[in-house]
Amino acid sequence: MTESYYPDVRALHLFSEMADEHFEALMRVSYVQTFPPQIEMITEGDSSDFLHIVLSGAVEQFCTWNGRETIMSTIRPISTFILAATIKDAPYLMSARTLEKSRIALIPSQDVRAVFDADGQFARAIVTELAQCYRSVVKAQKDIKLRTSLERLANYLLRQQRYSGGGQGFDLPIEKRRLALLLGMTPENLSRAFKALQAYGVTVDGAGVHIRDREDLERFAKPSALIDDYSS
Amino acid sequence: MTESYYPDVRALHLFSEMADEHFEALMRVSYVQTFPPQIEMITEGDSSDFLHIVLSGAVEQFCTWNGRETIMSTIRPISTFILAATIKDAPYLMSARTLEKSRIALIPSQDVRAVFDADGQFARAIVTELAQCYRSVVKAQKDIKLRTSLERLANYLLRQQRYSGGGQGFDLPIEKRRLALLLGMTPENLSRAFKALQAYGVTVDGAGVHIRDREDLERFAKPSALIDDYSS
């Protein structure tokens, strides 16, 4: 197995500041696996033996209960996931499946915990990352408890537009039926919600979205830094 | 100001393992303040200058957007809050108000961060605490995205029953109008939901709740360790 992914992992804020020897130690015990699309890599309730890093492809975290399913987040390269379960040595709260063919690096959880104790910089980075994850879920919680589905979609589109460079037109990064579950609604209602947003200058053609006048949409969506700004 | 609260704070998992000198250093720069009921101590968006610890009384975290309000959690002694904002040195995502007259200890955020770098045990404890907080929000998110309001109430009652000793009767720890917002519904619908749960042996008189047959209610509520077990 090639070591070509080391620099990419090293560049992650989680690993960028730690001592070389500790980074090397982690990389030596980790390995890379390639998964085909639509494979459930992690099932909620299982014990967390590895910290996962998405090197290429895409992974989604989802949860099920009583026959229902919802999507919690989509993870794209290069990022880690299930850090909290790894740290706490507790069962996964979310399942994960590949959306596309994906390369995943796996670092044994016990080694992550060991290096945490030995490397202060790494410990600092883990805490920052965890705090970031925590704040992201709090924002998601505010989004769903304070907004209607139409408002959630409008704000999602505004975030996505910004993320994709700020131009009027951009492509949805995931299928609509998945976006619906991510936003806490059904695919049918997502369809209707897109139509309802035409009144605010939003047009859709397949995965392509066009926002005629951002300010017009913002007047309806009322985006807030404390919900929609994923960088803080 | 008395130092009588030191042992209580020291007993928190967050502070129990750290070196004496570091604990003393934190306590020296911290102070205690007593707030009357219904005081907004923290407003979302403000910068996070202190880590807060509820010594007595009760505090609730809530969020607002576009004229709407929701409650995120209730914090009772002895526990910390807004740890993530303190660590990241980022704005608060949630506001906080006292429910009763409360004594709050305040530790300057910069000192928390400094001791974090100096004390590995403390760093470890912070990470564990943060991971716990993260997992709690994920569970809350699953609760609200996968369940109807009636199911959320049923599971809340089962959790509360267990928490209060497991007997058939127990008292709601917060007002019903607050419970409604915590569960993501209106007070009116909470009232109706209680009535609907009569069909499963739940009776309510004021703050008192009686569950005739736990198993009967569980058949409807379908509690899951991955949503309702707050200890893992």
Place this chain on the structure above:
DNA sequence: AAGATCACTTGATATTTATCAAGCCGGCAG
């Protein structure tokens, strides 16, 4: 003790969201 206030409840109604059942359409396999 009388009046005011507030949490809670109830009923009627409106809105939001989900479900069910087709139908459309583009990609893909045979």
Place this chain on the structure above:
DNA sequence: CTGCCGGCTTGATAAATATCAAGTGATCTT
């Protein structure tokens, strides 16, 4: 090329949830 399949859409309907408007009962205040 043709037919099938899956994602998407649409319409009709049902269920869940919110809103509005009273009304009740307890507590607090004066």
